[in-house]
Amino acid sequence: MSKATRVALSMAVIVIAVVVFIIVRPSGNDSSTTTSSNSPATTSPATTPGKPAKPAIPVVRVQNAKPVGGIQELTFNKGGTVQFKVVSDTADEIHVHGYDFHKDVxxxxxxxxxxxxxxxxxxxxxxxxxxEQIASLRVNP
Ligand SMILES: [Cu+2]
Known part of the structure; x- marks a missing residue:
């Protein structure tokens, strides 16, 4: 009888221990998994709203009739949209060769x-x- 009780008791202890282990461990794992998967997820949306809301348009800056930082490389893909801005302290006409667009700046x-x-x-x-060349427009096929 006492042996049976002892066995039953130790079984109960084991069951409780297992239950406690199962309850405690997954919550611990979950929170660490959630935290680790959350922090990158939190980081990218934090970075996302600021920038993709307004896609950065390449800017070519002209000072004293020269491109700041040298001739700017503007790369786009065919089928997409070419988009760039020219900020200049020199009044002139900007000519995009090939496409033959002119605009006064x-x-x-x-x-x-x-x-x-x-x-x-x-x-x-x-x-x-x-x-004066200020930029090189490259459109990839
Ligand atoms: Cu020209």
């Missing part, structure tokens, strides 16, 4: 080009009046 009057990337290749973007 002036100090305090930046311009934005936006057009479908229909032609692949590499094209000069220049200050037309000065014949």
């Amino acid at each position: 002036a100090p305090g009057h930046p311009i934005t080009f936006k057009f479908p990337a229909k032609i692949d290749g590499e094209f000069v973007v220049e200050l037309e009046g000065r014949g």
Whole structure:
């Protein structure tokens, strides 16, 4: 009888221990899994709302009729949209070769080009009046 009781008791202890283990462990695992999967998830939306809300448009800055930082590489994919901005302290006409778009830029009057990337290749973007290349537009096929 006492042996049976002891066995029953130890069985009960084991069952309780297992139950406690199961209850405690998954919650511990869950919270750590949730935390680790949550923090990257929290990090990317935190980064996401600021930027993709307004897609960054490449900006070509012109100072003293020269592109700041040298001739800017603007790369797009055919079928997409070519989009860039020119901020200039020099009044001139911006000419996008190949596509043959012209726009006047002036100090305090930046311009934005936006057009479908229909032609692949590499094209000069220049200050037309000065014949100064400010950017190289590359449209990948
Ligand atoms: Cu030109």
